Amino acid sequence: MLSTADENRPLRPLIQGFLKFRRDRKTPQPYQDFMSRDGRGARIDVQAPDQVPDIRIPPVIQTAIFVVTVLRSPDPIDVAAALVQHWAILMIYITAYLSTLVVFVLVDMAWLGTMASRLYRPTLGDIMLATVNLPAGIAFYLIYPVGLVYFAILPALKSGSLAQAVLGGALFGFFTYITYDLTNQATLRNWTTQLTVIDAGWGTLLGAIAAAAGYWVTVKFAV
Structure with a gap:
């Protein structure tokens, strides 16, 4: 059951679930790793769900990174997680x-x-x-x-x-x-x-x- 805060932010549980699933599977995370490199990119930390994603990378560049991730990754979970994270950032x-x-x-x-x-x-x-x-x-x-x-x-x-x-x-x-x-x-x-x-x-x-x-x-x- 969602809390009041999660009801106001419907994307948050979905994003956290995808990223936690990928972390548990120990699958590569090219999109998330690139976006969090040197603290300059977009990142949603599953250990800190209230953290605001770093959104200093322009949407056009984020979209290009997402497309590259989709084309390079054969893992549908990896692609889905990148899609959800990318969409959440664009929504901001x-x-x-x-x-x-x-x-x-x-x-x-x-x-x-x-x-x-x-x-x-x-x-x-x-x-x-x-x-x-x-x-x-x-x-x-x-x-x-x-x-x-x-x-x-x-x-x-x-x-x-x-x-x-x-x-x-x-x-x-x-x-x-x-x-x-x-x-x-x-x-x-x-x-x-x-x-x-x-x-x-x-x-x-x-x-x-x-x-x-x-x-x-x-x-x-x-x-």
Whole structure:
């Protein structure tokens, strides 16, 4: 019977069972051994089930390693265990990205819906488009959470610290937004210091909120 914690993390018992079975059989573990080499790869330690996998290796490289393992190993147990472990690691990336994306978009839409007519349009005037450039806007919202995941959430998952996620998200938000704002202030006639300060402050807060939410959801449902 699964505990409450295992019910919230349905992959964990399956992963532990596969890896324990392989350990007991004393079969080769090329995928797990490679990913845990020098402490730089993804690893789920059956002796420490609460350990968060090391997820610093990018998903593309993890996928390539998995494919090589499948092609080289004739043992179906070895292949199955690699598949389960690989899927669990990818789920961490997917959960972190999607949860961060949703929160980032919803919170920023609430801000823009409130402040566009009160701050941005009165300040920018005729240099602001009458309607949003959708392709550019969609691209921004799809790309920006990737930075939050990589620079704020993944390091926080490694340390197990929500505070680190908040700080990383705030710093990422500050540096990206202040770069945008100061560039605009240096090149656009209507851009003001007040707008720079307010917008950079918002970017800092938004980054912290989105990173904290992404971290919490990932720990709750994927780790």
